Amino acid sequence: MIKFFAARKVAAPLILSALFAFIITFQSCKKKRSExxxxxxxxxxxxVYKDFTPEDYQVVFKQVFNAEKQKLTHAGVISGWYGSNHYEPVFVLNHLFNGDLSKAYDDYLMHAAEHGLSPEIFHADELKSAIEKLDNKNxxxxxxxxxxxxxxLELSAANSLIDYSNALQYGVINPKYIYQRYYTATKRPDYSTMSAVFHIGDMHSYLEAVQPKDPQYIALQKALKNNYEENGFPGEECKRMILVNLERLRWRNKPSEDKYVIVNIPDYMLTVADSGKSVLKMKVCVGQGRNVDNKNTLLAYDDTCKVDKPGDHETPLLNSLIYGVEVNPVWNIPRSIANKEIIVQAAKDKFYLENNNIDVYKDDKLVDNPEDIDWTNITKENLPYDFKQKPGSSNSLGLIKFIxxxxxxxxxxxxxxxxxxxRKMRAISHGCIRLGDPKGLAQNLFGDGDQFKTISDDMGQDNPDPTTIYLPKKTPVYITYVTCWADEDGKLQFRNDVYGLDIVLYDHLQKILQPGSH
Known part of the structure; x- marks a missing residue:
């Protein structure tokens, strides 16, 4: 009995404390309800609004959410935020009656065409209807x-603003979903970035902040507005090329470093940019493309072009870091090239391998006298050999490669x-990028010190040996695909869609912008 009463004495203050906390919490909720x-x-x-209580509103909110969930692009984000924030009607309280939402509709959503987009993909009509219903106070x-x-209205506003913000800041299409050889780091919206719409203070400032500011983007917007037409490209095709390249500019995959190397495949050009300026340009040859004859255009293309089906030798889209060079490199010939070219040539001419400085290996061991092999009996199905081309002036990699x-x-x-x-059309390689001025690139990356002198000297040797030289500081490299841009003089440049990637992107955009047409 003594223990029981002692326990009761200990428990009583705890019970009173809990009861006091409950009363305070209840009063706080009641106060919040009345507020x-x-x-x-x-x-x-x-x-009518005098009877508003958060508890009753929460029940109805969940019912409406469940009924509308399939129409919401990012239902999980919307549900998660409201669930974590007591289902507070932030858009009604902060942005409805002061006209913010109406201005967002009038000044931004309804001007989506300026971005090559449509108000429909931002559910503009649904938002307008919800605004009008509540804005009429009686x-x-x-x-x-x-x-x-x-x-x-809360669901509609959240849905519209998230979709609009995502589209302008990240694009409406994830390139990784439509391209087979896309290896460029590309930032996509996450919960943190999407939930920013619930914390908007000034609606106009927020929507202005998400507008793309890139001068390239603004130049293409202006061209789209003015129905720009280029010689050799019909007006409608120019418009479509501008549309797809506006979308590319919205992707968050652009260089952020002060200095970088960038290759634009359709332009067959490499540029070294430093502190926002072009400091080196050169012609390049890129991988063979499926549309080199420009048979398919954005005005007329086969249904088979709608899905990305890259050719064997197309250069991939990627970003990486150049960490060094190999001077007088050995070429480890890929199996695909060996199957299609090397064994075919060796079967025609038994001295082909020797004349082209190609060594033959079997089980990692050098094969003596490869001309004695009956290459007419060797096929890709029974090929037991590997091939390496020795350094020298005839090496397919030339005198230097950047790794x-x-x-x-x-x-x-x-x-x-x-x-x-x-040549004007330089999509001719097996996938790697051939440089018009490789020594110039080496000098730009390494500077004029001892390392570059070693590179220059080794490239001039008569009987060279492979040498690897590492960059003191790695340099970013971007391999991109852009078919329309403004040059340094502000003039729009257009290039043929050599890989058909414009067509793939345009067709996917149309599925979003005009879903009924597909």
Whole structure:
């Protein structure tokens, strides 16, 4: 009995403390309820809102959410935020009655065409309808109707603003989902970035902040508005090229470093940029493309072009870090090239391998006298050999290659075939990028010190040996695909869609912008 009473003496203060905390919490919730009700009544002078309680509103909100969930692009984000924030009607309280949401609709959503987009993809009509219903302060007749209309507007505003913000800051399409050889780091919206719409202070400032500011983007917007037309490209095709390249500019995959190397595949050009300026340009040859004859355009393309089906030798889109060079490199000939070219040539001419400085290996051991092999009996199905081309002036990689990690085993390199750089169409390689001025790139990256002198001297040797030289500071490299841009003089440049990637992107955009047409 003594223990029992002692326990009761200990427990009694705890019970009283818990009860006191409950009373305080209850009073706080009650105060919060009255605050929301008072705010809504004060703004609308509609007595219906005096009966507003967060608990009852929460029940209706969940019902409306479940009914509308399939229409919400990011239902999980919306549900998560409201669930963590007591289902507070932030858009009604902060942005409805002061006209913010109406201005967002009028000044931004309805001007989506300026970005090559459509108000429909931002559910503009649904938002307008929800605004008009609640903005008419006397139209709400019952508290149940008020709950439902408030919940509808909250969901509609959240959905529209998240989609609009995502589209302008990240693009409407994830390139990784539509391209087979896309290996460029590309930032996508996450919960943190999307939930920013619930914390908007000034709506105009927020929507201005998400507008793309890149001068390239603004130049293409201006061209789109003025129906720009380029010689050799019909007006409608120019428009479509501008649309797809506006979308590319919205992707968060652009260089952020002060200095970087960038290759634009359709332009067959490499540029070294430093502190926002071009400090080196050169012609390049890129991988063979499926649309080199420009048979398919954005005005007329086969249905088979809608899905990305890259050719065997197309150069991938990627970003990486150049960490060094190999001077007088050995070329480890890929199996695909060995199957299609090396064994075919060896079967025609038994001295082909020797004349081209190609060594043959079997089980990692050098094969003596490869000309004695009956290459006419060797096929890709029974090929037991590997091939390496020795350093020298006839080496397919030339005298130097620039190395960077990537999944596709491609690199930038010299070439003994200089005549290719005089061609207009230079999508001719097996996937790697041939450089018009490899020594110039080495000098730019390494500077004029001892390392570059070693590179220059080794490239001039008659009987060279492979040498690897590492960069003191790694340099970012971006391999991109852009078919329309403003040059340094502000003039729009257009290039043929050599890989058909414009077509793939345009068709996916149309599925979003005009879903009924597909």
């Amino acid at each position: 929301t009700a008072n705010i809504l009544y004060k703004i609308t002078h509609n007595k 139209q709400v007749k019952t508290i149940d109707e008020a709950y439902r209309d408030i919940a509808t 960077f990690n990537n999944k596709s085993n491609v690199y930038l390199h010299d070439t003994p075939v200089k005549s290719a750089f005089y």
